[in-house]
Amino acid sequence: MRKPFLQPQTPTSAIERQLLTVSQLNKDVKSLLEKQIGSVWIEGEISNFIKAASGHWYFSLKDRNAQIKCALFKFKNSRLDFLPKEGDQVVVKGKVSLYEARGDYQLIADYMEPAGLGDLQLKLNQLINKLQNDGLFSSDAKLSLPKIPKTIGVITSPTGAAIHDVLTVLKRRCPMIPIIIYPTLVQGINAADQIINAVKTAESRNECDVLLITRGGGSLEDLWSFNDEKLAHTIAECSIPIVAAIGHEVDTTITELVSDLRAATPSAAAELLSPDQNVLAQKIDILFENLQSNLQQIVLSKKQQLHLAKVKLKAPENKLSQYHHKIENIKQRMFAQQQALLNLSKNRLLNVIHKLERQDPKEQLKLKKQELKSLNEQLNNHFKTILNQHKNELGGLANQLNLLSPLSTLARGYSITKDESSGKILNKKSDFSHGQAINILLSDGKINATVK
Template sequence: MSSSYPDSRPRALSVSELNHQARRLLETSFMQVWVEGEISGLSRPSSGHWYFSLKDQKCQIRCAMFRGANQHIRTLPRDGDQIRIRGKVTLYENRGDFQIIVEHLEPAGLGPLQQAFEALKIKLQAEGLFDSAQKKQLPAMPRHIGVITSPTGAAIHDILTVLARRCPAIPVTLYPTAVQGKAATNDIVNAIERAQQHNVADVLIIGRGGGSLEDLWCFNEEAVARAIARCHIPTVSAVGHEVDVTIADFVADLRAPTPSAAAEKISPDQQDWQRRLGEQQGRLRLSALRLLQRLENQLRHLSARLRDPRRELQDKAQRMDELDMRLNKAMRQKLDQQRLKADHLTLRLATQSPGKSIASTEEQVARLRERMQLAIQQHLRQQREKLQFHAQTLNVVSPLATLGRGYAIVKDEKGGIIRNATQLSPGQVIQAQLGQGSISARVTGIGSTSN
C-alpha cells in the first residue's frame, strides 16, 4: 500500500554519480602535481601499462602509467625504488579508487640534473648547435685518429682493440683527460683545444664508458658542448652505453652508442680492403694480359703488312707517271670539247640576231592590236543587245505597266495592301495607286464576288 503523501526525503545520488562528481572535483582542483615516494606493488601486464602504489612512511596512493608515457623510460623501475612522478590526480570511477595518472617518472634526487639537462638542450638547440647543416663530414679514410678520454678507462682499451683489428695502420693519439668529477669539464675542453693545436688528427673520438647520470654529467656541461661545436676537426661522441644520451651527442658531428662502436664507424675494415685490393689486382692482371695479347696481335698483323720502302717508292713513282699522262690526255679532250662548244654558240648567235627578233615581235604586236579592237567592238554590241532585251522584259512584268492598263493598288491608312474586301469596313479611308497618280476614298459598302 503506497502513501499518497509526497516523499520529503532529499534525493539520493547513485554510486556512479557520486564517483563522477568526485572525479571532476579532483581533476579540476589539482590539475598537475609532482609527488615523491617509494614504488610498491609494481605490475607490468602484457598491455604495456604500469600499475603501482607510491608510498611514504604513513600513506600510499595508487598510480597508473600508460604505455604511451612509459615507453620513453630507459631504466625500468622496481619495487623499493625512490622516484619522483608528474601526473594528474583523478578517480577510477569503476572501483572508486583515488589515483594518479603518471605522465613522467624519474629517480628521486636526479630531478635537478634532469631539469638542467633539458634546459641546456633547449638553449643550445635554439642557437642551432644541433642543426644537421652544421655537422662536418667525417673522412672516409682517416689518416690519423685522436681520442679524448681517460688513459686508464675501459673506453681507450675498447677503441684501440677495435682499431687494431680493423685497421692497425692508422696512427692514434690519446689526449688524456678526466671524464668524471668537477675537474673533468675543464680537462675535456683543454684536451679538445690541444688536439686542434696539434693538428695531426682528422677525426676525434670524445667519450668514456658507461656510468650513472652523475658520472656522465661532465659531457652535459655547456662548456664542453661549445668546445665541441667550435672544434674544426670532425668529432664523434661516444659516451656511456647505447641507452645513455648526453648533450655532447647532440652537438658532435656523429653520435656513436659506445666507444667501440665509434671506432667501428670511423675506421675502414682492413680485411675488406684487402679483399677488395685482391679483386682489383686480379682485374688489373687480367686486363694487362688482354692488352698484351691485343698488342701482340696488332704487331703481328702490322709486320705482315710491312713492305720494303724502296719498292713502295717505285710503285708511287709509276703511279705518278700514270696520273700525269691521264691528266694531259684529259686536258686535251677538255680543250677540244670547249672549242666545239664555242663554234656551236657562235653559229647560234648568228642565226638568232636581236634585230630579226624585234621585227618579228613588232608584227605580232600589230596583229594582236587589230584582233583586240575587233573583239572589243563585238563584245560591246553583244552587251547592248542583251541590255535592250532585259529592258523589254522588265517593262512587261513591271507593276507600272499593269497600272497603265487600268488596274490600281489599294492600301489602308497604314500603307498595308488590301487583297480581300473582308479586310475593310464601311467608313474606312483607303488609298488607291493608279497608273498616273493616286486617290483617297472612303468605303461606303462592301460586296462579295460571286463565281
C-alpha cells in the first residue's frame, strides 16, 4: 500500500516528483486522522444545529477559540433521550474524520449527553432503557385507582415535609378517609430496601386499597434510592395500585415511571387520591333530590291506578238483588215440587185405600199394607233425596251470596255510609255536606253521625 505523502520534500529533478490528486490527498488525511486519533470525548457548545429530513443531525461544536463540524446519524441519535438545541453545552463521543468531497475536517459522533452528566445519570439512563425493554413502563400493566379510596397507605419519612403536605391536603379535601403511614428512610444506602419492605408489608396486610410513595425534592444522589431496580420490580408486581410523587416536578425517577400514576408533587398526589368532600356532598344532595322526585312519581302513579280501579269496581247492590231473585225462584220451584210430590203421594194413597176397601180378604189387605209401606218408604226416601239436593244447592247459593253480601264485606273491617234521610249510599267525597246526618253500617250494628 502506498504511504501517504505528507512531508514536503525538495525534488532534485522533475523525475523524482510524486504528484497526488486532491482526492488522494483527502483520502490519506482521512486515514491518518481515523487511525492516529480515532475516538475522542469532546465538550463544547452546539451551534448551527440542523435536524435533516433524513433524521440525521448536523451541527458545530465550539469553544471560545475554535469549532469543529459534527454529524450524528439517525441510527445513533434515535437512542438518545433528549433533543439538543442551539447553545446547549454537551459532551460528544465520536471519531475524528474528514469529509473527502469538501475536504472538511469533522467529528462523526455516536453518542451525546448534556455537559455535566455524571456516572449516576448514565447509569440511570441505562437502567431506564433496560426496564422499558422489559415492559415495566407499559400502560397495559397499570392498575386503575379507586374513585373513593377506603384507606390510603403512605410510604415516606414520618418526619419529612412530604408527609406534612400530604396530610394537610387530605384533611382539607376528605378527612374521613383513614390514612396508614408506613415509615421508611427516603435516602441513603438502606432506603430502597426499607421502601421495598413497606410495599410488601402493605400488600400482605391488605389494609389499604391504594399506596402513595413520596418524598420532597433533592439532588439526583438524594433521590437515587427511588431508582433501584429491585424496587421497580416490587412496585410492578404489587397488587395494590401505587401513586408516586418523588421530588419536584422536574425530577423523574424509575419509581414514578413504573408506578400506576405519577404526580408532580406530594400535594398533587394527595389531590389526585382524595375526592373533594364539598363536591361529594353536592353529588349526594343531587342523588337525594332525584330519589325523592322518583318516589313522588311512583306514589302519584299508584294513586292514579287506585282511582282507575275504584272507577271500574261496580257497586254490589245489583249483584245482591240478582242473587236474591234467583234464590226466591229456587224456593218457589222447590215448594212447587214438594206440593206435587205430596199430591202424588196422596193420590196413590187414596187409590190404595179404595183398593183396600174393595178387597175384603185379610191377606190382600196385608199385602196392600206391605205395598203401601214400601211405597211410603220410597216416597220418603225420594223426598229426602230431592230435599237434600235442594238443600245442597241452596247452601252453595247461600255461600256465594254470603261472599258477595255487604255483611261479609263489613265483617272484614269495611263500612257502608248512607244518607239518613234518603238512604242513598255515599261513596264519594262530593256526596257529603256539612251538617249532613249519616248512618254508618258496621258488621255488628249501625252508627248515627253528623258531618262536620
